[in-house]
Amino acid sequence: DAGITQSPRYKITETGRQVTLMCHQTWSHSYMFWYRQDLGHGLRLIYYSAAADITDKGEVPDGYVVSRSKTENFPLTLESATRSQTSVYFCAGSTGRTYEQYFGPGTRLTVT
Amino acid sequence: TQLLEQSPQFLSIQEGENLTVYCNSSSVFSSLQWYRQEPGEGPVLLVTVVTGGEVKKLKRLTFQFGDARKDSSLHITAAQPGDTGLYLCAGAKSDMRFGAGTRLTVKP
Numbered sequence: 001d002a003g004i005t006q007s008p009r010y011k012i013t014e015t016g017r018q019v020t021l022m023c024h025q026t027w028s029h030s031y032m033f034w035y036r037q038d039l040g041h042g043l044r045l046i047y048y049s050a051a052a053d054i055t056d057k058g059e060v061p062d063g064y065v066v067s068r069s070k071t072e073n074f075p076l077t078l079e080s081a082t083r084s085q086t087s088v089y090f091c092a093g094s095t096g097r098t099y100e101q102y103f104g105p106g107t108r109l110t111v112t
Numbered sequence: 113t114q115l116l117e118q119s120p121q122f123l124s125i126q127e128g129e130n131l132t133v134y135c136n137s138s139s140v141f142s143s144l145q146w147y148r149q150e151p152g153e154g155p156v157l158l159v160t161v162v163t164g165g166e167v168k169k170l171k172r173l174t175f176q177f178g179d180a181r182k183d184s185s186l187h188i189t190a191a192q193p194g195d196t197g198l199y200l201c202a203g204a205k206s207d208m209r210f211g212a213g214t215r216l217t218v219k220p
Contacts, residue, residue, distance in 0.1 A: 090154050
């Protein structure tokens, strides 16, 4: 039972390129979240989704786009990557907006 | 400015010692969660506390929610190297807000 899977696990890209981080759940959690984790800042919410085709901004949404056409997938796209978007990105699923969250293993993204 | 302040930021102790880490805020939360994160992995939930003053025990870990539901503490008794990791607290309001974490190292 994989739960939440993320791909790729590691990614190096150049400034200005578009990059998509994938998130897939094998459960049926209605809520899915994208966070970034940076030293000294902890986990900050980028976007979340309450159900298929329903998404909303979190604390730090600028420069990111999400979609959720299927309940099990929640990709995160950086439209034009910047160095400030170098971070570790975590996808999570939950049965509610403030309930226990189940995290994926993370994607370490480096923008050069 | 973090909504949730965790202290200390780093803690290095010897196996067998006791320790307490703190999670403080000026905001009231409907619940508070503690997670542990190991290197290269996502956070994993340890406990959720809901009621002001609530105390929950998980083996050698004791979690307490402040009476006013603004703060929480995690006490570990007789720490072991397997307790090493990043401990995150998360408070629930309209959404979840995470603290920056306490990075604990337990040396054998």
